[in-house]
Amino acid sequence: xxxxxxxxxxxxxxxxxxxxxxxxxxxxxxxxxxxxxxxxxxxxxxxxxxxxxxxxxxxxxxxxxxxxxxxxxxxxxxxxxxxxxxxxxxxxxxxxxxxxxxxxxxxxxxxxxxxxxxxxxxxxxxxxxxxxxxxxxxxxxxxxxxxxxxxxxxxxxxxxxxxxxxxxxxxxxxxxxxxxxxxxxxxxxxxxxxxxxxxxxxxxxxxxxxxxxxxxxxxxxxxxxxxxxxxxxxxxxxxxxxxxxxxxxxxxxxxxxxxxxxxxxxxxxxxxxxxxxxxxxxxxxxxxxxxxxxxxxxxxxxxxxxxxx
Numbered sequence: 001x002x003x004x005x006x007x008x009x010x011x012x013x014x015x016x017x018x019x020x021x022x023x024x025x026x027x028x029x030x031x032x033x034x035x036x037x038x039x040x041x042x043x044x045x046x047x048x049x050x051x052x053x054x055x056x057x058x059x060x061x062x063x064x065x066x067x068x069x070x071x072x073x074x075x076x077x078x079x080x081x082x083x084x085x086x087x088x089x090x091x092x093x094x095x096x097x098x099x100x101x102x103x104x105x106x107x108x109x110x111x112x113x114x115x116x117x118x119x120x121x122x123x124x125x126x127x128x129x130x131x132x133x134x135x136x137x138x139x140x141x142x143x144x145x146x147x148x149x150x151x152x153x154x155x156x157x158x159x160x161x162x163x164x165x166x167x168x169x170x171x172x173x174x175x176x177x178x179x180x181x182x183x184x185x186x187x188x189x190x191x192x193x194x195x196x197x198x199x200x201x202x203x204x205x206x207x208x209x210x211x212x213x214x215x216x217x218x219x220x221x222x223x224x225x226x227x228x229x230x231x232x233x234x235x236x237x238x239x240x241x242x243x244x245x246x247x248x249x250x251x252x253x254x255x256x257x258x259x260x261x262x263x264x265x266x267x268x269x270x271x272x273x274x275x276x277x278x279x280x281x282x283x284x285x286x287x288x289x290x291x292x293x294x295x296x297x298x299x300x301x302x303x304x305x306x307x308x309x
Contacts, residue, residue, distance in 0.1 A: 010042060012049075015087065015109035019116050026069040026118065033250035036275060038118065041246065044275040045115050049108040051282035052244040056111075058128040060091050060102035062239045063114060064121035070248040077119070078102060088113065091129035095237065104129055120248050123239035132236070133191050136294055138184040138199055139240045141175070141230035149269045151227045152179050155214060156263055158206055159229075165307065166202070166300040171287045172263060176247035176255040178270050181240065187294040192236045198297050198304070199231035205308055244282060246275060254278035257286045 008019040022039030029035030045052070063077040080090050080103045089104035105111050105122065114122065126135040142155045156172060159182050163170045173181045186195065200216070206229060207214045215226040233240045241247070241255045253271035256278050262268055273281050 008039060008042075010046065010112055012046070012109040012112050013107055015107075017109050017112040017116065019112070024069070026066065026120065027250065027252045028069065028071060030250065034252070034274075034276065036252045038115070040275065041115050041120070041252070042112055044246070044252075044279070045111050046108065047279045048244045048282055049111055051279070052242065053105070053107065053111065055243045056105040056122065056124060058104060058106070058130065060093055060100075060125045060129060060132070061105060061242075062123040063103065063117070063119040064123060064248065065118050066120050066248055067118045069118075070120065070250075074248065076123075085113065091132075093129075093132050093237070120246050122242045122245045124242045125237070125239055126234065127188075127192075127236075131188055134188045135190070135192060135195050135234065136186050136188040137240075137291075138186055138195050139231075139233045140182040140184075140199065140203065141228075141233060141240070142179045142182065143228040143230050144178055145223055145225050145227065147178055148227075149178075151213070152270065153263055153268070155206075155227045155229070156180050156182060158210065158214075159202075160260060160263075162202060162206060166303045168295055168300050169290055169293055171290050172258050172260060173243055174254075174256045174258060174268075174270050174272055175241060176245075176253040176271055176273075177249065180270065181255075183291070185291045185294040187296050190297050192234065194297065196231065196234040198301060199234045201304060201308070203229040203231050205304065244278060247271075252276075256281055259284075259286045259288075262286070 008022040010017050019042050024038045027036040066074050078100050080101045088110050089106050090101045091104050092099045092101050126137040142152050144151045168184050171183045203216050207216050215223050216229050217223050243257050245255050247253050252275040254273045256273040
C-alpha cells in the first residue's frame with residue numbers, strides 16, 4: 001500500500017510502518033551483482049523476521065547506516081535519536097563518562113523501521129539489556145588475510161575440534177564478508193573479563209598448535225598470510241554482526257547461520273547467501289535449538305587447562 005507522497009505502508013503485527021522512498025537503490029547492480037532497493041530490503045526483512053528476531057530481542061544494537069546506499073557515506077549509530085517512535089524499545093547502558101541509549105529490536109515493526117532508516121547492517125551486543133555485563137554468547141571471528149575461504153574452512157574445523165574436546169557446543173555463521181563466526185552459547189553467569197580470557201586461551205592454544213597458519217596478532221602487519229583468530233568482540237560494549245543481517249557489499253550478501261556439515265560444501269564461501277536466498281537457508285533451521293543450551297565455562301576451563309599442561 002502506497003501513499004500519495006510515495007511512502008509505502010507495510011503492516012507488521014499490530015503496527016503499520018511507513019517506508020519512505022522504497023524505490024531508492026541501496027545496492028547498485030553491476031557485474032554479477034544484482035541491484036536492490038530499499039523496498040527489496042524491506043521485503044527481505046519481513047520474510048526473515050521470524051528467524052532473525054530471536055537473535056536480536058533484548059540486545060542493545062549498533063546500527064550501520066547507509067542513507068545514500070552502499071557507495072555513499074556510512075555512519076555507526078549507537079544512541080537512539082529522539083524522533084524514533086516511542087514504541088521502539090531502548091536500553092540505557094553505561095559508557096565511560098556517561099550513558100548511551102541503544103535501540104533494541106524486539107519485533108518486526110522495529111526491524112522494518114530500522115531498514116527504512118537505511119540501517120543495512122545490525123550489530124548486536126553479546127549480552128542482553130537485563131544483564132549487560134554478562135554475555136550469553138562467545139564469538140570467534142575467523143578473519144583471513146585475503147579472500148581465502150579455504151583457510152577459513154580449515155580454521156573452523158580446527159576450532160570446532162578443540163571446542164568438541166572442551167565439550168562446548170558451537171554454531172557456525174558466514175559473515176557475509178570474508179570469514180566465519182564460531183559462536184558458543186553461554187549461560188550468562190560469567191562476566192566479560194572471564195569470557196574474553198577463556199576465548200583468548202582457546203585461540204592461543206590453536207595458534208600454538210598451528211603457528212604457520214593461525215595468529216592472534218591484532219596488528220595486520222604482524223599477521224603475514226596467517227588467518228587471524230579474532231576474540232576482540234568478547235568485551236563490554238563490543239558488537240558482532242547479527243545472524244541474517246545484510247552486509248554493505250555488492251549483491252547484498254547476508255550473515256547466515258549454517259550447519260557444521262555445510263562447512264564441507266565446496267560451494268560455501270562467506271558471501272554464499274544474499275537477500276535473494278538467505279530465507280530459504282533460514283527455513284532449514286541450521287542451528288536447530290543449539291543456542292538454547294548455554295553452558296558454564298568452568299568445566300571447559302578445567303579441560304582447557306589440562307590440555308595446555
